[in-house]
Amino acid sequence: DAGVTQSPTHLIKTRGQQVTLRCSPKSGHDTVSWYQQALGQGPQFIFQYYEEEERQRGNFPDRFSGHQFPNYSSELNVNALLLGDSALYLCASSLVGGGGYEQYFGPGTRLTVT
Amino acid sequence: AQKVTQAQTEISVVEKEDVTLDCVYETRDTTYYLFWYKQPPSGELVFLIRRNSFDEQNEISGRYSWNFQKSTSSFNFTITASQVVDSAVYFCALGGPGGYQKVTFGIGTKLQVIP
Numbered sequence: 001d002a003g004v005t006q007s008p009t010h011l012i013k014t015r016g017q018q019v020t021l022r023c024s025p026k027s028g029h030d031t032v033s034w035y036q037q038a039l040g041q042g043p044q045f046i047f048q049y050y051e052e053e054e055r056q057r058g059n060f061p062d063r064f065s066g067h068q069f070p071n072y073s074s075e076l077n078v079n080a081l082l083l084g085d086s087a088l089y090l091c092a093s094s095l096v097g098g099g100g101y102e103q104y105f106g107p108g109t110r111l112t113v114t
Numbered sequence: 115a116q117k118v119t120q121a122q123t124e125i126s127v128v129e130k131e132d133v134t135l136d137c138v139y140e141t142r143d144t145t146y147y148l149f150w151y152k153q154p155p156s157g158e159l160v161f162l163i164r165r166n167s168f169d170e171q172n173e174i175s176g177r178y179s180w181n182f183q184k185s186t187s188s189f190n191f192t193i194t195a196s197q198v199v200d201s202a203v204y205f206c207a208l209g210g211p212g213g214y215q216k217v218t219f220g221i222g223t224k225l226q227v228i229p
Binding site: 033035040041042043044045048056058088090092102103104105106107108110 | 118149151156157158159160161164205207216217218219220221222
């Protein structure tokens with residue numbers, strides 16, 4: 001049973017560039033959430049996708065956008081990168097209809113903005 | 115607004131000692147969910163437990179136990195007979211009702227178990 005996978009593992013970008021991170025949910029899950037975890041902090045909720053629509057959004061600017069595909073996989077896009085965007089980006093999947101509400105996390109993508 | 119406070123940023127214990135990680139939460143929802151996650155040095159968050167706001171029974175799973183007290187808005191986590199493998203950052207988190215869930219995490223408590 002494949003867990004949540006994310007790609008790439010590490011990424012280095014320059015200020016002003018754009019980046020796309022990818023996530024495949026755990027088998028059987030239909031919902032994907034994205035989190036940003038700065039060094040020494042807890043994960044901060046960015047947004048959540050279900051049925052290819054953004055359902056919930058945290059306090060992040062419009063530079064952060066996402067997409068969910070029919071196979072439930074998801075992308076996180078960040079435009080006009082800032083130094084402060086350097087963080088571990090975590091993807092979590094869950095099952096809306098399952099009632100369990102457990103979110104299973106992937107290993108994350110470490111983004112460094114120089 | 116939801117808020118999770120983990121007042122202990124770092125704890126060090128000697129192996130085999132018991133340790134309790136504190137978590138205090140704030141929410142206006144009457145239905146909510148509380149979680150604990152473990153983040154080892156590898157970085158991947160590992161789900162430990164979920165409790166809903168209507169179930170205040172304490173839970174024990176092996177060396178782990180959780181104490182949920184709605185009256186004090188606390189959801190504390192105790193590790194009995196700690197082991198070196200327990201060294202990690204532990205996060206308490208709070209989720210709202212419904213399947214579309216915005217989860218709010220605390221800042222985390224870094225636990226170091228010294229052999």
